Amino acid sequence: MDRISGLPDELLLRVLSLLPNVKDVVVTMVLSKRWQFLWMMVPKLVYDDSYQNLEYGKFSRFVDRSLFMRKAPGIETLHFKLGQNCGNGDIQWWIRAASKFCFRELIIEINCSTSASPSILPRSLYTECRMLVTLKLKKAVLVDVSSPTCFPSLKNLSLVSVKYPGNEFVKSLLSSCHVLEDLVVEQCINDNVTIFSVKVPSLKSLVLRTSKERAPDGESGFVVEAPSLEYLDIDQTGGFCVIENGMPNLAEAYVSVLHHHPVKFLSSITSVKRLYLCLLPHRICILLDVSSTVLYISRYALVTMSG
Numbered sequence: 001m002d003r004i005s006g007l008p009d010e011l012l013l014r015v016l017s018l019l020p021n022v023k024d025v026v027v028t029m030v031l032s033k034r035w036q037f038l039w040m041m042v043p044k045l046v047y048d049d050s051y052q053n054l055e056y057g058k059f060s061r062f063v064d065r066s067l068f069m070r071k072a073p074g075i076e077t078l079h080f081k082l083g084q085n086c087g088n089g090d091i092q093w094w095i096r097a098a099s100k101f102c103f104r105e106l107i108i109e110i111n112c113s114t115s116a117s118p119s120i121l122p123r124s125l126y127t128e129c130r131m132l133v134t135l136k137l138k139k140a141v142l143v144d145v146s147s148p149t150c151f152p153s154l155k156n157l158s159l160v161s162v163k164y165p166g167n168e169f170v171k172s173l174l175s176s177c178h179v180l181e182d183l184v185v186e187q188c189i190n191d192n193v194t195i196f197s198v199k200v201p202s203l204k205s206l207v208l209r210t211s212k213e214r215a216p217d218g219e220s221g222f223v224v225e226a227p228s229l230e231y232l233d234i235d236q237t238g239g240f241c242v243i244e245n246g247m248p249n250l251a252e253a254y255v256s257v258l259h260h261h262p263v264k265f266l267s268s269i270t271s272v273k274r275l276y277l278c279l280l281p282h283r284i285c286i287l288l289d290v291s292s293t294v295l296y297i298s299r300y301a302l303v304t305m306s307g
Contacts, residue, residue, distance in 0.1 A: 009038065017044040021081075022066055041072035045098075050081040050111040060090050067097045075103035082119065084112035092122035099128035106132055110139040126150075137162050139188075144169055150176045161188035161211070171197045181205065189213040199225040199244075207233040214238065232269070243268035 004012075016038065019025050025039045045066075049059045078098050080091070091108070106129060110119045120141045126149045129135070135151070136158040144165035154177045164170055170193055174180070180200050186209040187196065198206065203226040214220075214237065221240035232253040234241060241257065248271050256278035257265065269275075 009041070012038055013042055016042045021046045021048040023048075023062070026066065037071065040070050043072070043074065043076040044079070045075060045077065046079040046081070048081040049083050049086065050109070056083070056085040060087070063090075063094055064097075067094065070101065073101065075101040077105040077107070078103045079105075079107040079109075081109050082111065084110075086110065086119055088120045088122070091119065092124055095122060095124055096128060099124075102131055103129075104132065105134040105136075107134075107136040108138070108140055109136075112139060136160075142169070142173075149173055151180075152178060154180055156180075156182045158184040160184070160186040161191075163188070163191045164193050166192050167195050167197065171199070174198060174200055178202065183207070185209065187211060187214060194220040195223055196221070197223045199223075201227060203229055205229070205231040208241070209235045210237050210239065212237055232272075241265050247271060 012035075016025050016028065022039075022042075022045050025042050028035050029037070029039050047059075047063050049056065075098060080094070082091075095106075108121070112119070119139070120143055121137070123143060123145050125142075126145055130151060130153070132151055132154050134156040135154060136156075138158075138160040139162070141163045142165065149172060157174075157177065157180060174183075174197070177200065179202050181202060182205045183198065183200070183203055184207040185196065185198075187193065188211045196208075198208075206224065206226060206229055208222055208224075219239075221242070222234075222236070223242045223244065225244040226247065227245060228249055229247045230249050230251050232247070232250060232255070234254070235256045243265065247269055250269055250272045252274045253269055253272045254276045255266070255269075266277075
């Protein structure tokens with residue numbers, strides 16, 4: 001232990017960042033005087049209440065105290081794994097308390113049953129997290145704001161089973177991310193969005209999925225305008241997907257769709273170099289190397305025609 005304690009702070013903090021959650025990090029303070037205050041400077045904070053093995057009041061107070069006692073000027077990652085007992089006010093306070101540390105990555109995962117009340121994220125998310133580079137949300141509810149949202153530094157965004165105020169909010173949110181490069185969207189049932197519009201000029205990687213619980217219809221779907229896109233992964237069980245103005249830089253695409261007219265969709269990604277295609281209901285799964293090829297897909301077969 002003495003030999004480990006003699007290592008530089010930077011290396012010890014990197015080791016502590018590998019521990020699963022903040023509770024495990026704090027325990028190291030009893031090892032020796034050398035470790036007594038190191039936990040207050042760890043750049044990655046993971047607070048895990050998802051298993052609900054701790055009475056929630058104690059968990060909440062633990063998060064409060066650890067953020068209050070923190071000494072380091074910055075946080076690289078702030079990660080919450082929360083159960084269904086989490087209070088909306090707690091999330092708001094934690095984000096506000098941590099905002100002074102200028103955290104670069106925020107992850108909020110909420111593990112709750114479908115019958116539980118959803119956790120509503122505070123409006124301060126849009127005002128006090130403007131320097132975020134990565135934002136990942138799971139099973140949360142976003143609220144509308146009167147002023148425009150803006151994440152000028154955001155490059156990575158993941159929205160899994162998130163509920164929104166409506167179509168226009170989604171369009172406004174994504175349009176405010178001027179340097180966004182990586183986007184993951186998994187739509188859930190009753191997310192209040194019929195047309196999910198992705199119009200981001202800077203986007204390079206896009207993953208779109210729809211929950212199997214969503215009833216397929218012809219009125220809902222995706223509209224994508226991403227001229228810089230290089231990677232596309234779409235798994236859609238129903239609805240439509242419209243690609244506007246093409247994707248000249250698209251190198252790789254994984255497409256699993258149940259469309260009435262897949263030909264129209266595929267004709268908009270003809271510049272793709274490598275295509276993995278899965279068409280239902282006949283499970284036509286083929287891996288192709290595509291080079292300036294126009295694809296015509298029938299219900300029963302795949303035919304390629306060179307220009």
